[in-house]
Amino acid sequence: MEVTARLARFVVATGYDEMSPEVIAAAKPAFLDTLGVALAGSRAPSVGIVNDLVTRLGGTDEASVIGFALRTSAANAALANGVMAHALDYDDDIGVGYGHPSAVLVPTVLALGEALGRSGRDVLAAYVLGVEVWFKVARVMPRLHPLGWHPTGVFGALGAAAAAAKLMRLDADRTTMALGLGGSQAAGLIQNLGTMTKPFHAGNAARSGVVAAMLAADGFTATRAVLEGDLGFPVALCGHGEVDPGAMLRDLGAPFALIRPGINVKQYPCYYSAHKCIDAALHLIERHDIQPDAVASVDCRVPARVAKILFYTEPRTGLEGKFSMQFFMAAALVERSLGLAQFTDAKVNDARIRGLMKRVTMSEHRDWGPGEIPLDHPDIVTVTLKSGTEYRRAVATARGHADNPLTWGELTDKYQACARLAMPEKDAMRLSDMLAHLDELAEVGELMHLLRTAGR
Incomplete structure (x- = not known):
């Protein structure tokens, strides 16, 4: 043919x-x-x-x-x-x-x-x-x-x-x-x-x-x-x-x-297939006002193919941090945000963030098979506090996905924040x-x- x-x-x-x-x-x-x-x-x-x-x-x-x-x-x-x-x-x-x-x-x-x-x-x-x-x-x-x-x-x-x-x-x-x-x-x-x-x-x-x-x-x-x-x-x-x-x-x-x-x-400026976990973590942190020092562990359940890509368990640069679930979760806890300001060499090597990275693990749930779509398999973040309290959130579709799109206002806000790093606001407009x-x-x-x- x-x-x-x-x-x-x-x-x-x-x-x-x-x-x-x-x-x-x-x-x-x-x-x-x-x-x-x-x-x-x-x-x-x-x-x-x-x-x-x-x-x-x-x-x-x-x-x-x-x-x-x-x-x-x-x-x-x-x-x-x-x-x-x-x-x-x-x-x-x-x-x-x-x-x-x-x-x-x-x-x-x-x-x-x-x-x-x-x-x-x-x-x-x-x-x-x-x-x-x-x-x-x-x-x-x-x-x-x-x-x-x-x-x-x-x-x-x-x-x-x-x-x-x-x-x-x-x-x-x-x-x-x-x-x-x-x-x-x-x-x-x-x-x-x-x-x-x-x-x-x-x-x-x-x-x-x-x-x-x-x-x-x-x-x-x-x-x-x-x-x-x-x-x-x-x-x-x-x-x-x-x-x-x-x-x-x-x-x-x-x-x-x-x-x-x-x-x-x-x-977020990092590996896209981790965005569901990031959405989940930021939601839990904000909703329950989770403080970094109170966290005993964070577990992220993801497909095997995602875990395989996130191979920087101890990143040393901002670029490596873009492929590290340990950094995503630890930085989210400390910074309560994951934007351009977080993915730097300095943040990746911040002592407080590095200490929390040791508490982050990934576990694998069943991968999707032929004819299935990943929306059938939400990723799950579980945050366990030192007190024993456990918070869990499952996210099937990351914000920004075609089936869960950003609003026009969110998209233009992202554009303006990025463009203004290189040109005056009037030129960006x-x-x-x-x-x-x-x-x-x-x-x-x-x-x-x-x-x-x-x-x-």
Whole structure:
């Protein structure tokens, strides 16, 4: 069965006019959230290192690096902005373990859109299609984490290639080539979580997508069967007989992945699958006014796959703290909050927090099986006081999940708090207004100019 070519034809045949107002309305907040967290991330050490490299590499003056007076090639800008968008692990998520689409795709479409002089409608459509290809491929390959693959870097290269091909207006044959090139650039290891290399996965995927489309546009060839071939993408990642490539074509655009399952917005800048436990802990702490010194133990019941990812039991850096249930619970008890201010090297090494980390354990409940959804399996936090009093809370759906979304006010508050770390409030307000009317922009270069120069 043809799979890659049919996906390519879908990308070519589907434009802004084929997308419902509901789909476009779902895409705009993703740009707002992603650019907010990218602006906040622009001060991360990893971003400074990547931007220094981009400056040394040079490149055609055609695309902007967010938050810096720096212009470079579209590929290099996609790299830099992708690292920036994922640097704080505060960007959105899709489905269950399928990665962080917007940190890859928003940098891809804005960098290439600026270089090509594309409109807001063009970049919105390309983003929607990038998410669609990403999710429809990912949903039939749901168990990459235990195999050591980071879905953001793996599926991101394919999604970014699709989005970039759409912006470059490639025909179906060359879009097929771009997908083939994207598949061969897919990469990212779970072992690198908690280091600067995790956000590099997002930036590298964005750059890979841009490079794939540019090469395909010039006649560079790749396999036409990257998804269905006997030695193609799913087989290389999961093994023979583990994936049905034909299932990738099911329900293309009906509905779009932006509608179902939808995007999950992060309330906390850390590993998303722990957010249910964080919600539960913060609720218990506030409701019962739990004092840190009164706590004997905290137990978090999570699926085995979640426990396996949270492998930093004694984190030493803010980045490692983003993948440590021990730190989440201890910091929540001491700080009564888990925001950007908590995920620092200093907080992770705070003596009071480290003392409480020793009292936090994880236990495993039954993992969800084929055909089940994680909403059937709430995570459970139990706080036991030294007095013997026990408080317990189960949470099935984290705040910010597509089925339990943040209010518009909560989303804009998050955006403003992030954006103001890198630009004056008036510029942050102007940017949010431009994003609300992104479909009316004749060229996204106007938006990128503001992102490059605001406050400077």
